Amino acid sequence: MIKLAIQKELKSEGGKMSLNIDLNINKGQFATLFGESGAGKTSTLRMLSGLLKPDKGLITVNGKEWFESAKNINLRPQQRKVGYVFQDYALFPNMTVRENLEFALQKKQDRYIIDELIEFIELQELQNRKPSTLSGGQQQRVALARALVQKPEILILDEPLSALDHAMRIKLQEYILKIHKKYRLTTLLVSHDIGEIVKLSDQVFELQDGQIIKQGNASDFFGLDKTSAKFRFTGEILSIKQEEVIYVIAVLIGNDVVKIVSDPSEAINLKIGDKVFVASKAFNPIIQKII
């Protein structure tokens, strides 16, 4: 179990912000930090991994103190068992795919895991290539595999899929979920994509101005349990047109634009750019704003 109760004064471009985070994540859970840019999500991940030192507070992981300001305990990043996947992947350009993974091996660690991971992420063919010759999705898979070499207790994913196209995102979400289950990881993800969050996470924390303003399990969090629907997709509103007595709303779901007929009383609460879910019971589709 991860217990985080930390405070930190951050200086950002927009001025000062005080980060005050208090959260618990159970072992084996998939937790997501959600919120606007600059809310403190990445800083929270960096403090958990030891790359940024909190001003005060406490971080314990599975009963072990990683940080405690009162006792002057602060484990270096090297001493914390964290697999960190960076937003820019941070692959070493001078090493091949295989060498990138081998670099992450710990002293006296069995090299068998390298082959296992390369096979798992299906990069056998590319293992002797340099990262710069790979596509974004392939690079992301290498970064993911490399973070797992040292068998971390915690896997940290900082917006890992934001630079990829839709099809690649879907594929990598599958990988992440498989990895999370197979290696029994406690995983912490930063993401803006509601579909992705609902698909992957057990727990969601929403951050705003350095505070957690809302938390819950993923479907509660976005209010998805309130409707008993037969199918359900999340998407973004592209246009709202009034036609006679009804509204036609175009919603981007994945790569498809879906047109939905809506009642004026529903449409009045919606505007272009809203994140919505589209669901259907037996016949009539429902369109509703998520948050």
Place this chain on the structure above:
Amino acid sequence: MDWDPLLLTLKLAIVTTTILFVVAMPIAFWLANTKSKLKPIIETVVSMPLVLPPTVLGFYMLVAFSPSNAFGSWLNEWFGIKLIFSFTGLVLASIIYSLPFMVQPIQAGLATISHSLSEASYTMGKSRFKTLVKVLLPNIKPSLLTGLVLTFAHTVGEFGVVLMIGGNMPGKTKVASIAIYDEVEALNYSAANTYSIILFSVTFIILLLVYLTNGGYFKWFGK
């Protein structure tokens, strides 16, 4: 034809470049990563030899290392080191004089590398030293080469500092640039010309190699 000044120049340049590579590395690493308020001051000190007349540098070193002064006599009494008019003194002076030529390219190279590369290495349990050697340096090879070569060439070409602190002692401190001056003073133009043309060619070839390599004309070193 006396080959000693040329050999001495070569020896001085090799020793200086080697020592400076090791000395400049932590300075460049610190400068590339620090957020300290001292940074501009340290950067200024490192860059001073670029603009300062070499004679100024040489003069102060001459004063500081002179056995009649506290520091110079302390060095002499405790370590038996005499820095004035000696090869050791020349090396020390050259290191200070060429410091910016080694520090600046390495610092600039390190600054272009994303912080996440070293952070990724730290989260994998690797030390700062291992990260530097295995991750950072291999990715700034062109900068390293530039630093090494500029330092070497700059040391070959120094005159003022050497003359001030080393004097003109054959086989000990009489490097090629000083030998040229000597020969001209003695109106021995053909000897001066021989030294000059050798230095000229060597410098041209060294710099050409750097630009060829960093321009990607040689596959094994390019980006």
